[in-house]
Amino acid sequence: MGVASWSAFAEGETSPHIQVLAASCAACHGTNGNSVGGTSVLAGLDKSHFILQMMAFRTGTRSSTVMHRHAKGLTVDEINALADYFAEQPRQINTFPPSQLKEGTKNADE
Numbered sequence: 248m249g250v251a252s253w254s255a256f257a258e259g260e261t262s263p264h265i266q267v268l269a270a271s272c273a274a275c276h277g278t279n280g281n282s283v284g285g286t287s288v289l290a291g292l293d294k295s296h297f298i299l300q301m302m303a304f305r306t307g308t309r310s311s312t313v314m315h316r317h318a319k320g321l322t323v324d325e326i327n328a329l330a331d332y333f334a335e336q337p338r339q340i341n342t343f344p345p346s347q348l349k350e351g352t353k354n355a356d357e
Contacts, residue, residue, distance in 0.1 A: 265328045268321070279336040290336035297330040302332075 261269075269280070272289065276282045280289030289297065304318035305310035305326075318326070 261332055262328070265325070265332055268325060268329060269332050271317075278334045281336070281339045288338060289333040289336040290334050292330075294327075294330040294334045297333055298326055300330070301326045 265331070271355045272280065275286045276289045277286075282288045300309065301321070302323075304311055304314040305321070307315060309315075321329070
């Protein structure tokens with residue numbers, strides 16, 4: 248019995264492998280790439296920009312504290328698939344509960 252390749256999924260369908268990789272990005276970049284601050288929003292990001300940045304981390308031409316380690320652990324096919332995944336995610340405006348806002352600030356939708 249053969250094992251299907253993670254990249255052999257229908258157009259617009261994300262493989263479980265890529266979903267797991269994207270979920271690991273959520274620790275810093277938020278659910279589905281919608282960061283709540285401190286890191287880049289990946290949701291809706293242009294595919295070529297994502298790929299360019301990840302390859303720069305991978306080769307060391309862009310410095311970072313941890314991203315170079317993540318990028319080096321990915322294949323080019325995985326980077327391309329993640330670029331597709333994040334490009335398809337809708338950007339969301341995140342709001343914070345009033346108790347987490349600094350005095351005198353407002354949520355984006357207020």
